[in-house]
Amino acid sequence: MTIRSVLLSNGRLCVTFDETGTMRELFFPVVGLLNHVCHGEGTGVFLWSGKWAPLFREKDEVTARYERGMVVTWKRAVSKSLPFDLVQDAVDPYVPVWVRSFVVSDFSGDITVFFRHRYAIGETTVGECAAWSPEEKRLYHYKGSIWIAHSLILEPDAASESTCSLGELEVHGVAAKVRDGGVRFLPDAPRVLGNPVDHGYVESAIGVSGSLRGPVRLNYVAALGSNKEDADRALDEGLVLGFSGISARTRHYWKRYLLPRGFLWKVLPGEPGTGAAREDCPTGGRPFAEANAASVKRTRADEGGPGTSGTELPRDAGTGESDEMWAATTRRTKGFEPPACLENLEYLYNSSLLIASAHWSENGAIVASCDDDIMTDYRDHYRYVWPRDAAMVANALLKCGITHVARMYLKFAAECIHERGFFWQRYRPDGTRGSGWHPWFQQPGSLPIQADETALTLMTAGLYLDATGDLDTLQSLYSSLIRPAAEFLCSYRHPDGQVVLASYDLWEERLGSFAFTQAATAAGLWSAAKISRALGIRGTGILAEAALDLLEGLVNNFSRNNQGIFRSPGELVDDASLFLIPVVLGESGLAEHERRGSGRLWKTLVETRSRVGRALFTGGGMARYSGDWYWRQENFNYPGNPWIITTVWYLQAGMVLGVLRPEDVLARYMSSPVLPAAAGADTAHETQEGEDVSQATDRLRGIELVSTDGQYSRRRHEENPELPVELRWFTSVASPSGAFPEQVHPGTLKPLSVMPLAWSHGCFLDLVNSLR
Incomplete structure (x- = not known):
């Protein structure tokens, strides 16, 4: 599979890049709806240095890292023989403009660079036109209501005082039919042949040639619009701002949401409980908060400023100026730096926030993944809005302070919901019904739906109320979304009200x-009742009563013989969706109500987590369920591939249920922040001497081999130690850019299926916020 390392988006324009920096997807004006490029085919950057050579090669070592915003830097992306030191990409937060900037430091001499395009505007190669405008020095591709304008400009490097102008270089462009061989790079000269305009399935190139002297930036700018005028206006703004202006705007936009450097170090509790101090940690073995406070006081005293009496800087758990002041203070402290392992965790949090947000479109759609690579096998993709995924991603971003995503998603959901109050399996990003595989005709009384998708969307509305208090928005959505969804869930139960009717599983x-559907339905109804009370709507007590009936039915109908809860009545299958039950009950507020009662469900959920965790532990993470077939690897005796979301849920459930303390999870990570250097299944399972992978898995699950008359059987230990599911697993399965796949190989931990998956990033954000 071709890994997508980077997504950059502003809600209208979204571009993705693979590991070599090649653009693989281009979406506009709706994220995820139509991919306007041919999966990287024919695209690239080509330079003349005696012969034509591509800028990016598969064999080159390329590392992409997000900056503080929709900006990414590609390091070691070019050969030392080429003039560019590094390459940076950015998407403006307000205007549909993408800029790729090439930094030239020490080079001085002649240069020829061409950027070649092969689009499929509207996701088809039919009826497209490419044209070069020599007066404007702009290259256009267009079809219908999609126009793409390109140009090049030189920009002084911010680190130097040199000046330059585009007049020093000649800019030219060509177009040609792919049928005729496309644009042609002459092998013995820095020239490209083509036509000023062409149509059909076309290819184009825009480039510069002439004398170049560093330090300077060469900016390639692409802007999109619904017509030429809109595309030109966006391109004008991009050329005026340049890379420096666009990157400054995006950093400023995202500053309020991203964690400042050293933030996790700052909020660590004073008594972590477990984990030995590392030699390179600046605490010297003291409690974390104590060492932190001491270092801040010492810094202020050394500088002679306020605080010489021992008063420390304000360190509230937010992302305001006090956090930035604290981070700046730690940087100035001699010998004091936040541990690198926590900086890695902060980077993964920030990149997850950016990547999850990049899957959101201005119309409120949140697609599961923009990765088109899976189309090779399935001729379909993940560019759909599953209300399940979308609701959980919106919830995660809501907890990060990004409230507009949840608000717009709820409006999108109100447009999609069926008149009876439920959602179909999935939707296209424009709100139309998507393809699916659930048979239309079911057993009497059931529907081909996932009832949990309706419930989770109601939970989003409840969490939005908690986070914003925005009654005006919820009032406007009450009759179109909240009431019909709540009424449907309330009616979609067996006559006794204690069990939900049949629908598809998570x-x-x-x-x-x-x-899980039962628990999610209870949480959704509880959220709807809370919203109704806040809006002063009478007669909604039936919703809360229905939620409590479902909780009672969860214990009465889904649990068995002190073994905890199982996936469905009469089906003894261990399923990771059971980890999510205490999480949704906690987020909706139902957990507090249940704990004030008998607490019987809570005790049952602790038993459930223990049993399911031991059954599904594999590759350092958690499989979906026993016998999972999706992307299953041959010759592996495992329950299934470990998924990011299920592994998060296992840890979250432990913290919600009180089995795990957040400070213990962080302390264990700090004491051993990375997996051993060796790759493979032995690494994932940490085999002991003389063990193979299967034996290591059994040992960590608490299973032993027992011999009876020469016959061996596997028996579970009565002891129930906590499984070694660690934060370091997440840092090991993420790409260098911070992207998470859907699932990983249980032996090698290599990504499988799509990458990145918005659901994976939303769940990781939830996990880190739980630790905070």
Whole structure:
């Protein structure tokens, strides 16, 4: 599979790049709807240095890292023989403009660079036109209501005082039919042949040639619009701002949401409970908060400023000026730096926030993944809005302070919801019904839907109320979304009210009444009741009563013989969706109500987490369920591939249920922040001497081999130690740019299926926020 390392988006324009920096997807004006490029085919940057050579090669070592915003830097992306030191990409937060900037430091001499394009505007190669405008020095591709304008400009490097102008270089462009061989790079001269205009399935190139003297930036700018005038206006702004202006705007936009440097170090509790101090940690073995406070006081005293009496700087758990002041103070402290392992965790949090946000479109759609590579096998993709994924991503971003994503998603959901109050399996990003695999005709009384998608969307509305208090928005959505969804869930139960009617499970694979669907329905109804009370709507007590009936039914109908809860009545299958039950109950507020009662459900959920965790632990993470077939690897005796989301849920459930303390999770990570250097299954399972991978898995699950008359059987230990599911697993399965896949190989931890997956990033944000 071709890994997508980077997504950059502003809600209208979204571009993705693979590991070599090649653009793979281009979406406009709706993120995820139509991919306007041919999967990187024919695109690239080519330079003349005696012969034509591509800027990016598959064999080159390329590392992409997000900056503080929709900006990415490609390091070691070019050969030392080429003039560019590094390459940077940025998307403006307000205007549909993408700029790729090439930094030239020490080079001085003649240069020829061409940027070649092969688009498929509207996701088809039919009827496109490419034209070069020599007066404007702009290259256009257009079809219907999609126009793409390109140009090049030189920009002084911010680190130097040199001046330059585009007049020093000649800019030219050509177009040609792919049928005729496309644009042609002459092998013995720095020239490209083509036509000033061409149509059909076309290819184009825009380039510069002439004398170049560093330090300077060469900026390639592409802007999109619904017509030539709109595209030109956006391109004008991009050329005026340059890379420096656009990157400054995006950094300023995202500054309020991203964690400042050293933030996680600052909020660590004073008594972590476990984990030995590392030699390179600046605490010297003291409690974290104590060492932190001491260092801040010492710094202020050394500088002679306020605080010489021992008063420390304000260190509230937010992302305001006090956090930035604290981070700046730690940088000035001699010998004091936040541990690198926590900086890695902060980077993953920030990149996850950017990547999850990049899947959101201005119309409120949140697609599961923009990765088109899976189309090679399935001729379909993940560029759909599953209300399940979208609601959980919106919830995660809501907790990060990004409230507009949840608000717009709820408006999108109000447009999509069926008149009876439920959602179909998935939707296209424009709100139309998407393809699916659930048979239309089901058993009497059931529908080909996932009831949990309706419930989770109601939870989003409840969390939005908690986070914003925005009654005006919720009032405007009440009759179109909240009331019909709540009424449907309230009616979609068996006559006794204690079990939900049949719908598809969280994994979209089987029809029945499932424990997670039941818990999510209860949480959704509880959220709807809370919203109704806040809006002063009478007669909504029936919603809260229905939620409590479902909680009672969860214990009465889904649990068995002190073994905890199972996936469905009469089906003894261990399923990771059971980890999510305490999480949704906690977020909706139902957990507090249940704990004030008998607490019977809470005790049952602790038993459930222990049993399911031991059954699904594999590759250092958690599989979806026993016998999972999706992307299953041959010759592996495992329950299934470990997924990012299920591994997060295992840790989250432990913290919600009180089995795990957040400070213990962080302390264990700090004591050993990375997996051993060796790759493979032995690394994932940390085999001991003389063990193979299967034996290591059994040991960590608490299973032992027992011999009876020469026959061996596997028996579970009565002891129930906490499984070694660690934060370091997440840092090991993420790409260098911070992208998470859907799932990983249980032996090598290599990514499988799509990458990145918005759901994976949303769940990781939830995990780190739980630690905070």
